[in-house]
Amino acid sequence: STLRCIGQSNANSIDVFFLIYASSLVFFMQAGFAMLCAGCVQLKNVQNSMLKNLLDACGAALGFYSIGYAFAYGGSDFENPQKTFIGTSNFFLIGVDNLMFWLFQFAFAASSATIVAGTLAERCQMAAYLCYSMTLTGFVYPVVAHSIWSPQGFLSADSVNPLWGVGVIDFAGSAVVHLTGGTTAIIATYLLGPRRGRFYDHRGQPLEIPKEFPGHSAALQMLGTFILWFGWYGFNTGSALNLSAPNKDEIVSLVAVNTTLAAASACVSAMATNYVFEDRKVGEGTFSLSHAMNGCLSGLVSITGACAVVDPWSAVVIGFVAGILYLVSSQTLIQIRIDDAVDAVPVHMANGVFGTIATGLFASERRMALAYPHANDVGIFMGGNGTLLACQCCGILFVVGWVTSLMFPFFMFLNYLGWLRASASDEVEGLDVSYHVVPPSRYLGTDVEDEVKGPPEHVLRVLNFASFVCIITVYYAFVGLLNIA
Amino acid sequence: STLRCIGQSNANSIDVFFLIYASSLVFFMQAGFAMLCAGCVQLKNVQNSMLKNLLDACGAALGFYSIGYAFAYGGSDFENPQKTFIGTSNFFLIGVDNLMFWLFQFAFAASSATIVAGTLAERCQMAAYLCYSMTLTGFVYPVVAHSIWSPQGFLSADSVNPLWGVGVIDFAGSAVVHLTGGTTAIIATYLLGPRRGRFYDHRGQPLEIPKEFPGHSAALQMLGTFILWFGWYGFNTGSALNLSAPNKDEIVSLVAVNTTLAAASACVSAMATNYVFEDRKVGEGTFSLSHAMNGCLSGLVSITGACAVVDPWSAVVIGFVAGILYLVSSQTLIQIRIDDAVDAVPVHMANGVFGTIATGLFASERRMALAYPHANDVGIFMGGNGTLLACQCCGILFVVGWVTSLMFPFFMFLNYLGWLRASASDEVEGLDVSYHVVPPSRYLGTDVEDEVKGPPEHVLRVLNFASFVCIITVYYAFVGLLNIA
Amino acid sequence: STLRCIGQSNANSIDVFFLIYASSLVFFMQAGFAMLCAGCVQLKNVQNSMLKNLLDACGAALGFYSIGYAFAYGGSDFENPQKTFIGTSNFFLIGVDNLMFWLFQFAFAASSATIVAGTLAERCQMAAYLCYSMTLTGFVYPVVAHSIWSPQGFLSADSVNPLWGVGVIDFAGSAVVHLTGGTTAIIATYLLGPRRGRFYDHRGQPLEIPKEFPGHSAALQMLGTFILWFGWYGFNTGSALNLSAPNKDEIVSLVAVNTTLAAASACVSAMATNYVFEDRKVGEGTFSLSHAMNGCLSGLVSITGACAVVDPWSAVVIGFVAGILYLVSSQTLIQIRIDDAVDAVPVHMANGVFGTIATGLFASERRMALAYPHANDVGIFMGGNGTLLACQCCGILFVVGWVTSLMFPFFMFLNYLGWLRASASDEVEGLDVSYHVVPPSRYLGTDVEDEVKGPPEHVLRVLNFASFVCIITVYYAFVGLLNIA
Structure with missing residues (x-):
């Protein structure tokens, strides 16, 4: 029994160490998001973007410590x-024994919040961002995480009595993390409006x-992409939560390989598809670095939920589709004049949805048996009966609905207070000059007079009605789901 | 017994692996310091700063290998x-069995040296820096590390017979690493004088x-901050030195969580306090990115010594105070016209002192029992009788005294030789042009004539006396301590 | 037996985790190579270089998954x-159980390919690079890896029946990875020709x-160097492939320490040697940052093959020589007018050769007994009889021969098709404008007219013959080797 103790103690050490490793890598993704933002924004807004990234991490730590x-x-x-x-229970970590689990979950919450930072870049007020960040990590995200990942969650696959005998399979958070962040991003940018001069001239x-x-x-931007990919090895493998339980080493190996293959495949497909499209459209294709990078991230997002339950060839296929989906949704956003400074919505929202569905399509029996032994269905392409896919769709509806029903009114209220959008002159000058201590030598002397007119004010008029419809719909969908489960 | 062997062998593997992980992260902090410096200095001095950072790492490796x-x-x-x-004994690693321990300790020595690089940026000669760097990592730092961390150290809490039954509790080096580096930084910058034009005009x-x-x-700069925070997960957790001994997994989990909370809390407190101060002073607050970043680092420094023995709520409090302390000491340095190009003194020295004291205030009985079972006192806020706090103060006095008594005369001597300060024209042109091969296309053509006058020469006059007093005081304090122990 | 199971399961977990750690660090080296390139090239070619780096990683993943x-x-x-x-067998990972081993090997293949990206920077067409990258990771590199690292390889030290009872000792790939990449780089840059204006004026x-x-x-560039050094801790230690086998913890500790010491020593030796040379030549030495950084990398490359079998003092010596060798070969390349934009040939090829030979010189009996217990010779400086050194030379000949015999005709063919070199006007304008979507605001308006004349066309005439001779020579050397073994 002493020997058993040594074995058990070693297993504990391995598990704690594994979570330290994974948590530190996931935390480092904050640096990735920051560099991505820094690369994507204009020089005049770099400090502002950096500060938002840093405060996301710090706010998430405090918010997740206290209540999240x-x-x-x-x-x-x-x-x-x-x-x-x-x-x-367990507010302020009182009574929590497994502190490493907290650290790992905090890093996830911080990621979820940071996704939005890039989208809102160059035009959002600092105070609004702080409010949003606390709300998301303190309440909105925790409820999503509880529902899908806690054993008591009503959608959880780890529950002893999961929804329809299966539950929502979201191994590392295509839905929980990326769809939550991505949905918030699209709501926020919709209400915030595009950057001045992006889609409308100065007469509107x-x-x-x-x-x-x-x-x-x-x-x-490239550095940010590589840091994120690097961090994803902690994000996805760490979601196994331990290595000592049976089969975990096999699961974790698969996760790491699938993550790699999906990223690579999506990068190539986004770049190649863009090349072909351009070639057809204007007669000469170009190799687009930013499409390649965002394609990469799209592949990573899309495999996040499915990585433990699909075969490597499926990861390649999922990545391939993710790259194309990114391109299509990025173009669509531009068509409908929604301005996303870093393409976070196509990357995290569109591919968060796709990744969650992909699990319902490609989950294989052998992999499911190892990772989710209690679930009694597989992906429909692999012989499933559709129960898993239905669960996955419920998961998507729940996340989109929950986030929208809270964040839409929240951002509307901020907008109503005048806290949301930076003033026209601040935006044209750059937020660094306006909100931060910036020495005169950096002031670039843009002529402000010429551009301060006309944001698309009429957009705001339709929002009240849309918001109302949206919230009602979501509410009923949500209540319906709860009753079903 | 074969089974016991397997268990033991696994434990060895875990411990070696854990130190590889921690050492590589701590080493990566060199990149963090480098990026922080690169971001903080003017473009004309980037190469010079980078080279100092690189040579710190390389010099520390060779110095620590041979004698340190x-x-x-x-x-x-x-x-x-x-x-x-x-x-x-063990010069040139001869007879050393545990090579990973060397690697981990080397990474610490390198960190200690690199702290100074930023402070001296933009005006220190290369040769002086090389001399300093070798002295610190080869002799000054090793003596500090021996005294507080070696089981034979006269202040060590790991000794079988520690000072006053307690010893100095400095888990990961608030005093050993940060205070040593920070004290050196303030001495060096005091003797080096401020950058030309920082506090004095051209007539002095x-x-x-x-x-x-x-x-x-x-x-x-943001990248550097995030890399440092990331590296700190290796710095603090790795200081447990192994994971297989009893309770180590619990200790390490606590360490990682405390590290996170203190950083976050300090970032928010530094930024908020600065906002409030500015708001009161000039009627409008700004969100200062550099204060937020340095606040973050201050929190990390201050929790470094205490991370294994305080509760998470204490970490939040310690971080909060650290953020404010950073602001106050940064302002104070400017008031007394000591020029610190990257605010390393407020971050590493002030918070190194505070972190060491904080251990004497907040160390809790339950945590102490796990991490330092032989120590028979706790923090005074947690019911201690003050013995621990007294030990901590001794530790601070010893580190400050020892470093000052060696580095002050050392830098004075360099100054006397004319090796310390770059020439006026070199400084104005930028050190990259002067000391490094810089192609003409980068030469920015600043007009040198106008600015080369008047460093505050009179400062030097009072130094001899001050130095003398300082050394004598320190010597007696030091001897006294040794006798007491 | 349950207990044995627990012990075995823990050992498995440790090994999987160790490879996750190592693979993620090696993958992160892609970011290092990218930042190194970004720092070294002119602003007008940054996007192009970044895209090549990203596609290397992605192409390697897909190529290594499918056939490599x-x-x-x-x-x-x-x-x-x-x-x-x-x-x-095992195409498309079919039938592969140990997926983590794949991930680790993929990261190596990607490194090998990326080495070339920097050398060709600023003048190579995108399509040519894509072709090259797929060929290298899909076929050329795998054959090298098979020959030296697979237990069935004809040069492998892990074979039950190795060449001359010893085999080629290349622990982490001085030859397999770096010499393969470096040889490809010199061939490619030789055929591609120097950047316009580098060695020839506009009349040729x-x-x-x-x-x-x-x-x-x-x-x-500094960031890239530090990231690479950081990643090398995964590259070299991970090459132990597991930690649970006997003596692995000791081997891995030695590897990490040797890696550190060689890097530090080479950095100092490259910088100091350069200083002395310049001092003698022009009367005033400068501290060259780029020599220090490349010296560092040279030390890392040279210790890569030997790190598990030499004593720490040998690592210092090897690093010292590597730093000087880097300087000499860098100067030689310039003398013979071969243009290497990031000095990858001196770093990876020259030191890849040296590192492989150094193993035959310095391998010590005690270390060999732990890492390669079946090998029956040691380094000639440590009492060996030269068999090991002869094996090492065979390894070098094989790698250089194999890579040359394939890549030389390959690049010649690309050149013949006109796919290799960017057009004169594209090169002068910068590849970002030519190949990528670059907004007009970044167009720097260089005057193209003046510089578009005269690449050294005559060089191409001698290539056919040289290529022919080379291929024949290599072929016979190769066949000879196979017969001997």
């Missing part, structure tokens, strides 16, 4: 079949060709 | 109650408002 | 004494003093 963790995982009990909507008339705002450094 | 490790840990023996001032008259020398890239 | 891994390790069997030239006359093309950011 309690809402998400407070009092989780793997044996208890009762389902709850939200956790209600739509431009023939949208104006590009080129980022100030391709090298930093 | 021997001085710090040579012949350490956990059973031996005898105390020594310095180690005397003090300026009303000190001139800012804005760094050339906020993005790189 | 099968060629390199397909059907490896440690008990089987039969030698094969190439693996023939050689310049007295070669023109420098300074990189646009020393900070990014």
Whole structure:
């Protein structure tokens, strides 16, 4: 029994160490998001973007310490079949034994919040961002995490009594993390409006060709992409939560390989598809670095949920589709004049949805048996009966609905208070000059007079009605789901 | 017994792996320091700063290989109650079995040296820096590490017979690493004098408002901060030195969580306090990115010593105070016209002191029992009788005294030789042009004539006396301490 | 037996985790190579260089997934004494159980390919690069890896029946990875020709003093160097492939320490030697950052093959020589007018050769007994009889011969098709404008007219013959080797 103790103690050490490793890599993704943003924005807004990234991480730590963790995982009990909507204990880490689990989950919450930073770049007020960041990590994200990942969650596949005998399979968070962040991003940018001069001229008339705002450094954007990919090895493998339980080493190996293959495949497909499209359209294709980089990230997002349950060839296929989906949704966003400074919506929202569905399509019996032994269905392409796919769709509806029903009114209210959008002159000058201590030598002396007119004010008029419809719909969908489960 | 062997062999593997992980992260902090410096200095001095950072790492490796490790840990023996001032065996790694321990300790020595690089940026000669760097990592730092961390150290809490039954508790080096580096930094910058034009005009008259020398890239500074935070997960957790001993997994988990919370709390407190101060002073607050970043680092430094023995809520409090302390000490330095190009003194020295004291205030009984079972006191806020706090103060006095008594005369001597300060024209042109092969296309053609006058020469006059007093004081304090122990 | 199971399961977990750690660090080296390139090239070619780096990683993943891994390790069997030239099973990962091993090997293949990206920077067409990258990772590199690392390889030290009872000792790939990449780089740059204006004026006359093309950011180059060094801790230690086998913890510790010492020593030796040379030549030495950084990398490359079998003092010596060798070969390349934009040939090829030879010189009996217990010779400086050194030379000949015999005709063919070199006007304008979507605001308006004349066309005439001779020579050397073994 002493020997058993040594074995058990070693297993504990391995598990704690594994989570330290994974948490530190996921935390490092904050640097990746920051460099991505820094590379994508204009020089005049770099400091502002950086500060938002840093405060996301810090705010998430404090918010998740005080209330977020309690809402998400407070009092989780793997044996208890009762389902709850939200956790209600372990505030301020009181009574929490497994501190490493907190660290890992904090890093996820921080990622979820940071996704939005890039989208809103160059035009969002600092105060609004701080409010948003606290709300997301303190309440909105924890409820999503609780529902899908806590053993008491009503959609959880780890529950002893999961939805329809299967539950939502979201191994590392295509839906929980990326769709939550991506949905928030699209709501926020919709209400915030496009950057001045992006889609409308100074009289408010739509431009023939949208104006590009080129980022100030391709090298930093590339660095951010590589850091994110690197961090994803912690993000996805770490979601196994331990290595000592049976089969975990096999699961984790598969996860790491699938992550790699999907990223590579999506990068190539996004770049190649873009090349072919351009070649057809204007007679000469170009190799687009930014499409290649965002394609890469799209592949990573899309495999995040499915990585433990699909075969490597499926990861290649999922990545391939993700790359094309990224391109299509990026173009669509521009068509409907929604301005996303870093393409976070196509990357995280579109591919968050796709990744969650892909699990319902490609999950293989052999892999499911190892990772989710209690689930009694597989992907429909692999012989499933559709129950898993239906669960996955429920998961998507729940996440989109929940986030929208909270964040839409929230951002509307901020907008109503005048806290959301930076003033016209601040935006044209650059937020660094306006909000931060920036020495005169950096002031670039843009002529402000000429451009301060006409944001598309009329957009705001339709929002009240749309918001109302949206919230009602979501509410009923949500209640319906709860009753079904 | 074969089974026991397997268990033991696994434990060995885990421990070696854990130190590889931690060492590589701590080593990566060199990149963090480098990016921080690169971001903070003017473009004309980037190459010079980078080279100093690189040579710190390389010099530390060679110095610590040849003599530093021997001085710090040579012949350490956990059973031996005898105390020594310095180690005397294992030069050139001869006879060292645990090579990973060397690697981890080398990475710490390199960090200690690199702290100074930023402070001296933009005006220190290359040769002086090389001399300093070798002295610190080869002799000054090893003696500090020996005294506080070696089981034979006269202040060590790991000794079988520690000072006053407690010893100095400095888990990951608030005092050993950061205070050593920070004290050296303040001495060096005091003797080196401020950058030309920072506090004095060209006739040597003090300026009303000190001139800012804005760094050339906020993005790189942010990257450096995130890399440092990331590396700190190796720095602090790795200081447990192994994972297989009893309770180590619990200790390490706590360490990682405390590290996170203190960083986040300090970032928010530094930024918010600065906002409030500015708001009161000039009627409008700004969100300062550089204060947020340095606040973050201050929190990390201050929790470094205490991370294994305080509760998470204490980490939040310690971080909060660290953020404010950073602001106050940064302002104070400017008031007394000491020029620190990257605010390393407020971050590493002020918070190194505070972190060491904080351990004496907040160390909790439960945590102490796990991490330092032999120590018989706790923090005074947690019911201690003050013995621990007294030990901590001794530790601070010893580090400051030892470093000052060596480095002050050392830098004075360099100054006397004319090796310390770059010439006026070199400084104005930028050190990259002067000391490095820089192609003409990068030469910015600043007009040198106008600015080359008047460093504050009179400062030097008072130094001899001050130095003398300082050394004498320190010497007696030091001897007294040794006798007490 | 349950207990044995727990012990075995823990060992498996440790091994999988160790490879995740190592693979993620090696993957992160892609970011290092990218930042190194970004720092070294002119601003007008940054996007182009970044895209090449990204596609290397992605192409390697897909190529190594589909065919590369099968060629390199397909059907490896440690008990089987039969030698094969190439693996023939496990295409598309079918039937592969140890997925982590794939991930680790993929990261190596990607590194090998990326080495070339920098050398060809600023003048190579995108399509040619894509063709090259796929060929290298899909076929050329896998054959090398098979020959030296697979247990069936005809040069492998892990074979049950190795060449001359010893085999080629290349622990982490001085020859397999770096020499393969470096040889490809020199062939490619030789056929591609120097950048316009580097060695010849616009009439095709050689310049007295070669023109420098300074990189646009020393900070990014430094960042790349530190990331590479950091990644090397995964590259070299991970090459132990597991930690649970006997003695692996000791081997891995030695590897990490040797890696550190060689890098530090080479950095100092390259910088100091350069200083002394310059001092003698022009009367005043300068501290060259780029020599220090490349010296560092040279030390890392040279210790890569030997790190598990030499003592720490040998690592210092090897690093010292590597630094000088880098300087000499860098100067030689300039003398013979071969243009290497990032000095990858001196770093990876020259030191790849040296590192492989150094193993035959310095391998010590005690270390060999732990890492390669079946090998019956040691380094000649340590009492060996020269068999090991002879094996090492065979390894070098094989790698250089194999790579040359394939890549030389390959690049000649690309050149013949006109796919290799960017057009004169594209090169002068910068490849970002030509090949990528670059907004007009970044167009720098260089005057193209003046510089578009005269690449050294006559060089191409001698190539056919040289190529022919080379291929014949290599072929016979190769056949001879196979017969000997």
